[in-house]
Amino acid sequence: MSDPLERLLREQRVVICCGSGGVGKTTTSATLALKAALLGRRAVVCTIDPARRLANSLGLSELGNEVVQVDAARFAEAGVEVEGALFALMLDTKRTFDRLIERYTTDPKRREAILNNKFYQQMSNTVVGSSDYMAMEKLYELSEEGDFDLIVLDTPPTKHALDFLQAPERMKRAFDRSTLEIFLRPWAEAGKRSFGFIGRALGKVVNKVDALIGVGFVKELAEFFQAFEGLYDGFRTRADRVDALLRDARTSFVVVTAPQPLPLEEAGYFCDKLREFSMDLSAVVVNRVEQSCLGDPSDLRARIDAAGHEAELEAAVTAAGVEADPLLPAALKALLDQERLAKGDRERIEAFAAGPARGVHLREVPRFTHDIYDLSGLLTLSGELFGARA
Amino acid sequence: MLNLLDRRLLVVSGKGGVGKTMISAALARLAVAAGKRVLLVNMEGQGRTAQLFGVQAIGPEPLELESGLWACLLDPKAVAFDFILRQLRVRRLVRHIVESNLFDSWFRVSPAIKEMICLGKVWSFTEEKSRWRKTPVWDLVVFDAPATGHGLGLLQLPEQASKLLLGPMRTSALEVQAMLEDRARTGTVLVTLPEDLPVNEALHFHRELTGTLGMQLDLLVLNMAFPDRFGGAEPPLEDVLGSPAGRRALDRLLGPGGAERAAALDAVRASWARGERTRRYAAQLAEGTGQPVTRVPFVFAERFGLEELRQVQQTLAHGLGGPA
Incomplete structure (x- = not known):
């Protein structure tokens, strides 16, 4: 073949x-x-x-x-x-x-949790x-x-x-456990007392981000990834x-x-x-x-390049003579325009x-x-x- | 009707490949011609805009293309970075968040968030005031909206976002929504093509816009409208081209011998049929939307340049009922 x-x-x-x-x-x-x-x-x-x-x-x-x-x-x-x-x-x-x-998900409770999660619904629905x-x-x-x-x-x-x-x-x-853990740990630990500088800084970030996109949203997001725990390897x-x-x-x-x-x-x-x-x-x-419509349009194209579309059209109309149908110029114009499109497509x-x-x-x-x-x-x-x- | 160019924001929608970028540029130039300072905002297709105006590239900072006309490109990630930075104020932390894999993945799969943030940025352009005189920096912002492929796309985002979000993002979503719904400030433009799928999607868009969102469509553009050369009824092309006069003309045009006459007749017939289809789709759009349809003629030139853009402008000016 x-x-x-x-x-x-x-x-x-x-x-x-x-x-x-x-x-x-x-x-x-x-x-x-x-x-x-x-x-x-x-x-x-x-x-x-x-x-x-x-x-x-x-x-x-x-x-x-x-x-x-x-x-x-x-x-x-x-x-x-x-x-x-x-x-x-x-x-x-x-x-x-x-x-x-x-x-x-083998656990039906977890399955429900994911399917009903707002973040999941938004993510799976956005076409x-x-x-x-x-x-x-x-x-x-x-x-x-x-x-x-x-x-x-x-x-x-x-x-x-x-x-x-x-x-x-x-x-x-997206389902990389380590990424998730790094990103979500601050939220998971936000409730706990942390003394270190980093812990305090992260706590501040958590609060700021919560304020920024809304506590509810972050909660949904965290729940979503929690529900996904254990699915990561499969994915x-x-x-x-x-x-x-x-x-x-x-x-x-x-x-x-x-x-x-x-x-x-x-x-x-x-x-x-x-x-x-x-x-x-x-x-x-x-x-x-x-x-x-021409097997070999090179001749016509050369003439158009030399004299322009208008001149070619006029020459053809003149050749037709006075007894031509009034629709003829429009028909010839259609042909020339088609030729132009074909030429552009060919070159591209x-x-x-x-x-x-x-x-x-x-x-x-x-x-x-x-x-x-x-x-x-x-x-x-x-x-x-x-x-x-x- | 309120003059479209007197609004503060124009949102130009349509599916991919319908020529939104060109129509946006033509509308922006019309406003410039009316003495306004205009910002043209692209999210993609800025390459075409740059090419058209002969500049190297269009970036996130507004660039003056010609007197009174500026353009910029929205990079969703950069816009998100700025937005989060304004809230958190610690550049390193923001970079850490924005560059994390999770943020990246989440940002990519949630186009609603990405596009909402960009829409918020477009809105903030309309709010931007000059430092000294406190007058708007931009009289008009023309937003070449990204092709979402589905329904209303961008226009319904603020409403959805305000339901899902809380805090500053919700506030900003509500402000954007108020702006979009205010017909004195925002104009909506839809661009479509004389083909089956684009026309059906345009009708769907119009139904959703006027129904679900309760908004109005200000300008419906049928782009690449094929010329109606023969005035309606199927012309007797075989007689026209087959007559002695027709033969003489074809011999002159295509070369003597007449070997290609049949193909020429087919080509002219196809051209008539294409014009006829444009007429039919325009009628279908007008009937389905109850609105006037502005037909922007097909461009036969091999390259679309500023001269072609000027012609599009003139057609649109007619459609708007204003001066060219």
Whole structure:
């Protein structure tokens, strides 16, 4: 198999798609899983907050945290036959976090204490903050269950690649017993009499911090970590395993982007970070690339560079003559504008391919006339990504 | 309606990639043109602002980009450090706390706290007075709010924070909340794109803002609005381009032989469809929010520079009903 992206879908166990928001990352993830299913694998796509219509088309209407198989009837409707099977699930950050707690707390009283803790509720509920942890957690869970040949993970649109890649490491640090002890000991000992200078100083800090963010809050925080006592080792081991999974030979990363300056800049950052963390960056997918209607636009571009857009438009209108339809100038303007967009995209993609994405397999997908929100749309995208054979 | 540029604070919201940074810069420049001293606050995307105005970098200290227009970057951790330092007053202790692993982890997983502290900082900019004359340092602060991806994001934070916190942080949360809710002082701007997901999120944002928070949306911007070149109904493009006159024009433009005529027809059709989609999404936004939609036209230039920014300004000035 010569196609690197297809080989990825045939051979790997985990494919992680990352990139900034609004570049079609979720759609691309779903398409990769779909293609893998078409290639005969049992594939699951784990998405985060997909467009509702896309979710509906995959049968994810109930917004659960559970894996749902995409009905064969839906494929039949779209006119394709799947050799393998396609599953999908929508990440529910809070429920994933709750499950993690439930798994590691055997004592029901302690479990309740954690689940009802205000600090825990805030932390597990803030979608932006903990979704990168939980995407990792879900990935590990799915990988451990071993029900699937391939897991495609659509990552949260975190602006900082670093945050996402360091999620296991940070999780570990957050639950590092020694850190907790150093930080929380002053509170634990604040009630006791302490004579030393350090003890008095720490006591003052405790009072100040209490005054600053509120006694109630610190109490909640302390209770939270107390309830976690004994869970730390479990969490740390798990974070280590997630990290190992990310570095596994059968785990690959795909960076998804669009040919605008901002997404390309962020994609470049992702590429650099993946290299820095020695993760396997296998491919870059550039979505929504504007196309030229010319097989070889170099002639037109040279003329535009020499004379400008307006002059080219005028020359074409003049060539048409007086009997031309009044809509013709607008149509020609549309063509020239499209040419301009295509040129800009081409230049940026070339710079990107030679710069941050050097040495990485790069795939382009043209901009579609319509938004993709159903299975047949995914099939169209798959056709563009992998050739019409899809 | 109160003039948007006469407020003290503009909060520019929208999901990632909709062009918030450019719209924020254009609004800031409009206010400068109206004779105001303006501070543009970025939390990310300051690279684009710096590039646009040809400065090296924008840092935490306000930097004058051009006469009357200043910009700064909020670094959440530095802002938190300052905030805690003001309360504890012992630099070494504060550094010890802020640099501890636990604080770091907690700070990262609690975006509410991080963003609340930054919102507090933005608020304090509006409160800043000059030392001698005791007049506000900034007539207007334009806050290019970070993309939270979900619902109201930043705007609902003070309310949530005031429930969870006590002490000075609660007091400051309440003050920020009062400021945000005061329409005479704060203006809200939402930026979206003519695409399915951004439009639905914009409608959701509007519902939450006007419903849950009881606030108003002052300016709804549909950015990158594709031009409506053919005026509504599907044009007979095949006839237009297929006629002898059309063929002559295409031969002139694309080169003789006509090998690419089919592709050219497809491209023009796609362009019409894109304009049509913009029209449909604009209508959907107007109907869903009951508010006027300010369409900022798509920029075809290969590079977005100050000239393009000026054009965006003019469109926005129209949307605000003020002078350009």
